[in-house]
Amino acid sequence: MKKLAVVAVLAAAASLALAQSFTGTILGTIKDPSGAVVPGVTVTITNVATNVRTETITDGSGNYVAPELAPGRYTVEAALPGFKRAVREGIVLQVQQRTQVDIAMAVGEVTEAIEVTANARLTETTTSSLGKIVDNRRILNLPLNTRNVYSLIFLTPGVTGSVGNQYNSMS
Structure with missing residues (x-):
């Protein structure tokens, strides 16, 4: 009988412990x-x-x-x-x-949101080559002294070098 009473008391204590909230x-x-x-x-x-x-x-x-x-x-x-x-x-x-x-809560003003998205021009990162097409009309209208085709290279963005008779210094 004492064992049953001890078990009952322990069961009640365990249920009370579970009911505790932190x-x-x-x-x-x-x-x-x-x-x-x-x-x-x-x-x-x-x-x-x-x-x-x-x-x-x-x-x-x-x-x-x-x-x-x-x-x-x-x-x-x-x-x-x-x-x-x-x-x-x-x-x-x-x-x-x-x-x-x-x-x-206080009544607020009606707001309107405008989202502006601008995308940068894509840069080619897999190769370092540059290219540009210069049409014949532009070639004829350009003031080229020597009519040397190498002078047209400098119309391409990103090309640097010195203008003259030697074009070994282009990059």
């Missing part, structure tokens, strides 16, 4: 300036020490819940298009604590 919960309601709840707000809860982020979205009643957060200092940020971003800093969460963080 986390806390941050919850709250998001409202607009008139006091109406705002559904669909993205709420980001960031642990300041570890930079671990937890995201949740408010339900139809404007409520959000972020359970099982490690104890520590947190920042709560609420964002929704059409409203200014709201931030609450310095929220301290203890073990098994339920911290209520209600946020009133």
